[in-house]
Amino acid sequence: MQLKIRQPVLLLSALIFLACCSSSKESVVEAVRVSQHHENIIDSENFLVFGRILDQNGDYAKLAKAAVAYSDKFAAEQYADSMFFKAGRSDFGLELPEGHYTIVIYADINADGLLTQSEAVGQREIVLSRSNFQKRVQTHVDIHLTAGYTSERPLSMMVPQIPESLFFPSGSIRSLDDLIFEQEIATLGIYNPAAFMDIASGLFYALEEESIYKIPVIFVHGTGETAKTFAHIINHLDRQRYQPWFFYYPSGVYLDQLAALFYKIYLSGTIIAKGDTPLIVVAHRAGAVIVRQAVNHYQKSVPENKVKLVVTINDPLADDPLLNRGKKSAMSQLSAWDNLHRNPDQLKKIYQKPLPEFVSEQVFYTAAADEELHSSDNFAEQQVYSQRFAFNSRHTPLIENEEMITFLMRTLNQVENPYPQAHIQQLARGGYDVNLSSQYDPFTQYIIRSMGKYIIALAHGIIEPNNPDQVHFVRVVKGEETAVSIVEMGLIKFMREYSEIIDAGSHSDN
Numbered sequence: 225m226q227l228k229i230r231q232p233v234l235l236l237s238a239l240i241f242l243a244c245c246s247s248s249k250e251s252v253v254e255a256v257r258v259s260q261h262h263e264n265i266i267d268s269e270n271f272l273v274f275g276r277i278l279d280q281n282g283d284y285a286k287l288a289k290a291a292v293a294y295s296d297k298f299a300a301e302q303y304a305d306s307m308f309f310k311a312g313r314s315d316f317g318l319e320l321p322e323g324h325y326t327i328v329i330y331a332d333i334n335a336d337g338l339l340t341q342s343e344a345v346g347q348r349e350i351v352l353s354r355s356n357f358q359k360r361v362q363t364h365v366d367i368h369l370t371a372g373y374t375s376e377r378p379l380s381m382m383v384p385q386i387p388e389s390l391f392f393p394s395g396s397i398r399s400l401d402d403l404i405f406e407q408e409i410a411t412l413g414i415y416n417p418a419a420f421m422d423i424a425s426g427l428f429y430a431l432e433e434e435s436i437y438k439i440p441v442i443f444v445h446g447t448g449e450t451a452k453t454f455a456h457i458i459n460h461l462d463r464q465r466y467q468p469w470f471f472y473y474p475s476g477v478y479l480d481q482l483a484a485l486f487y488k489i490y491l492s493g494t495i496i497a498k499g500d501t502p503l504i505v506v507a508h509r510a511g512a513v514i515v516r517q518a519v520n521h522y523q524k525s526v527p528e529n530k531v532k533l534v535v536t537i538n539d540p541l542a543d544d545p546l547l548n549r550g551k552k553s554a555m556s557q558l559s560a561w562d563n564l565h566r567n568p569d570q571l572k573k574i575y576q577k578p579l580p581e582f583v584s585e586q587v588f589y590t591a592a593a594d595e596e597l598h599s600s601d602n603f604a605e606q607q608v609y610s611q612r613f614a615f616n617s618r619h620t621p622l623i624e625n626e627e628m629i630t631f632l633m634r635t636l637n638q639v640e641n642p643y644p645q646a647h648i649q650q651l652a653r654g655g656y657d658v659n660l661s662s663q664y665d666p667f668t669q670y671i672i673r674s675m676g677k678y679i680i681a682l683a684h685g686i687i688e689p690n691n692p693d694q695v696h697f698v699r700v701v702k703g704e705e706t707a708v709s710i711v712e713m714g715l716i717k718f719m720r721e722y723s724e725i726i727d728a729g730s731h732s733d734n
Contacts, residue, residue, distance in 0.1 A: 288383045427471060
């Protein structure tokens with residue numbers, strides 16, 4: 225029984241992802257070479273410091289590490305900023321005010337999940353001065369690692385624990401306050417996309433394990449943004465109906481490359497296979513252009529996933545008139561995107577290609593900006609959008625506007641879930657919190673713990689089977705067929721061994 229469902233489970237593979245990321249690293253070299261055009265993106269008074277640890281012998285390659293910056297400006301050995309990076313990663317980024325700093329690298333040598341001052345493995349002094357770095361960006365702060373020693377600077381830091389997934393590549397499940405979503409990492413993606421990919425290589429991130437009955441909502445950020453950009457929306461999202469996913473990418477990569485990656489990962493059906501389950505995409509600013517170009521890649525082939533709804537917020541075409549008036553917009557300051565500024569016909573072609581008939585598109589924009597969009601030299605007034613909705617958001621960023629978010633939630637609810645409501649209600653009840661032996665394979669354990677009560681509802685006839693796999697499983701339960709899969713065997717074994725817990729749960733639900 226294939227997870228009881230009509231659709232295959234996610235086919236995400238760490239190897240496939242690494243292949244995608246490896247090729248993208250090779251292709252972003254040109255974007256890295258022209259990073260001198262990006263200094264206007266930086267608004268902060270702080271300096272951005274990017275570096276790499278050099279572990280010549282690989283002594284610490286398999287250990288979690290942290291880069292910690294200390295300053296003596298106000299107090300001796302005062303903590304200034306830090307960044308963790310998991311085993312196998314070497315790039316770090318810090319945001320620091322002007323001044324003199326000591327950057328110390330710590331490694332979890334004793335593997336106790338705690339970094340202490342006795343686990344220092346390298347350090348370097350740097351001086352950040354406007355006279356030396358007018359662009360407020362210091363790169364190539366490389367630090368050679370040495371034998372472990374005790375630092376003079378006090379430290380006690382817990383190593384962040386990253387949950388593993390049965391379906392997603394390692395490290396894909398994160399929280400919105402995870403360090404990889406910090407602004408320094410997003411900015412690193414502008415200046416050095418290859419270094420960004422060394423830190424956040426997945427391009428796919430989720431807040432929770434795969435839930436087969438929840439509709440995925442894929443969030444695509446804009447230039448120099450992260451998953452945190454959508455925090456206000458996520459707080460309003462019905463997590464019983466939707467599961468948030470994030471296309472987290474380096475902003476310095478070319479549009480065509482990002483669109484091709486988005487199509488390959490989310491739409492092609494070759495990496496993520498969602499079958500009949502629809503997808504929803506919510507894109508902000510430049511992310512809207514990426515998504516529109518990715519949708520243009522649809523081949524109308526059987527394995528492709530279907531995006532039923534695309535919502536764009538502050539789409540540059542609809543909400544950034546500078547892009548179409550011969551002036552430099554924030555997006556066109558990126559050298560990797562500058563061809564759109566120099567050749568607006570390319571953007572026209574992206575938006576004028578008809579959407580597939582199954583895709584509904586809604587464009588949310590600020591009313592103040594819309595007044596600029598009705599001039600004759602702006603091709604946005606051509607009919608390139610399905611539906612457009614204006615919001616009065618002069619004092620609050622539209623992405624945080626409560627009226628917009630409320631309207632968005634109603635819009636999401638219009639996308640129909642392929643599972644019958646009775647099935648969704650049973651799936652939402654969850655599973656059984658029991659200690660299962662190693663005789664149960666990991667996939668069967670996942671089913672029992674996440675949707676065990678749904679399986680029992682099927683077995684007891686509370687809900688009708690919804691596909692051939694379920695029909696076969698019910699017949700196995702009745703003794704009319706023989707279990708043919710490890711999952712079916714495991715579920716029958718569970719129903720036998722834990723009958724009292726199952727019965728108790730059934731009575732308490734009644």
